[in-house]
Amino acid sequence: MTALMDSPSLNEATAPDTEIIARATALIPLIEQHAEAGSEQRRVVPEVMRALEEAELLKIMVPRRLGGLGANLRTAMEAIAEIGHGDGSTAWAAALLNVCTWFATTFSDQAQEEVFGADPNARACGIFSPPLKSERVDGGYLVSGRWAYASGSFAATWGTLGIKLDVPEGRNPMALALIPSSAWRIEPTWFVAGMKGSGSDTIVVEDHFVPDHRIQSFTDMVEGRYATSHKPDEQNSNMAFIPVAALILVAAQLGLARHAMDVTLAKLPSKNVAYTFYTNARNSTIHQVDVAEAATRFDQAELLMRRATADVDGAAAGRVLLDRLIRGRVRMDTGMIGELVKEGIDRLMSANGASSFADANVLSRIWRDSEIAGRHALVMPQVGKEAYGRLLLGADEPLNIDV
Secondary structure: OOOHHHOOOOOOOOOOOHHHHHHHHHOHHHHHHOHHHHHHHOOOOHHHHHHHHHOOOOOOOOOHHHOOOOOOHHHHHHHHHHHHHHOHHHHHHHHHHHHHHHHHOOOOHHHHHHHHOOOOOOOEEEEOOOOOEEEEEOOEEEEEEEEEEEOOHHHOOEEEEEEEOOOOOOOOOEEEEEEEHHHEEEEOOOOOOOOHHHOOEEEEEEEEEEEHHHEEEHHHHHOOOOOOOOOOOOHHHHOOHHHHHHHHHHHHHHHHHHHHHHHHHHHOOOOOOOOOOOOOHHHOHHHHHHHHHHHHHHHHHHHHHHHHHHHHHHHHHOOOOOOHHHHHHHHHHHHHHHHHHHHHHHHHHHHHOHHHHOOOOHHHHHHHHHHHHOOOOOOOHHHHHHHHHHHHHOOOOOOOOOO
16 A cells, blocks of 8 residues: 555656756756855845746746646656755745745636736745634635744745634634735744745734635645636646645755765765774775665655655646545655655764864755754654554544644
8 A cells, every 4th residue: 555556657747847857956056156145144045046036946836827837746846856955945945935836826716817917927935824813804804913934935926824714613714815925024033043044034914805715725725625717627736735735845855865965975985084993984884884874764765755746746637636545645754754864964964073063064054954844844754654644543533634
């Protein structure tokens, strides 16, 4: 049941678009060059944002009819991982801008026209948590609140922000609302150890009216009942909501792993091994084992990503809702990818020695970025393990975790 062969067939609908991925790969030197400046400025620098925009890498999953690339989830994961190969913060911002803009493409046709009609380059950030105030009024909701931590908000023109609906007792009141950037201000609150340049500050909205056509019930989105009329003719309008929302968050982690391994293989082999008779680390058994174990963990993470994206893209191509058990498995795979990458990077930090934690060493930033990224609520491995285990065993109690 959990073997790779049980995923949907790896056909054209699930294969990555290598040309789009190559665009991201070509930007790695530029992204890496400006990574430190982005951390200092607490947002991706304008030079890098312009390059991402020109390469159309901020609308990878947006349908072509709306000016996007119309690529599948596998392509998005691979492209964002390559961005992360240059810088984790840039990849994190790109991941959130891509996935939240995809959320916007699942809203009503009227809402899509308002978002993309006048601006084919429209971009959305997003936060699921509810606001302080969500009051039902004629034709929609009056909303006020603070949404932290809105990664990429500095570059967003819209937000897909959580609100509470006025619904009968027992029904999930959560929903996502499309709110334009003209309705919010950004409060600087993202002062952290890692992912410093992701621009994950707080969005503040005061008494903004959101019409009903810009609102989608969270339950409807989880169960694939999107408001768009384009489900019959668009693969991406059938992707599973939570699996995509969660999985995209570990794309940056995969890029960090690739970068950490590249740095290690370039510098470690000729490094002296202090207080031993080894002339170089390449001849040290301890270093050989650490690097091999890190490489294997990274390989496992990549394989899990490929299986999970094949699950999501295959079901979307067949215009069917991904089975709940498989959705649980994707949630589990997401957490495991983050865990495997963190463990692998830890191995490489030990192999490279104490100097790898120096501020001037790029490995220090990679390690800090990975530690922060791996603690997002949708990535926490324990949550995914519980969800998948409950579904596997058919637990009596209801699953209180969205998958």
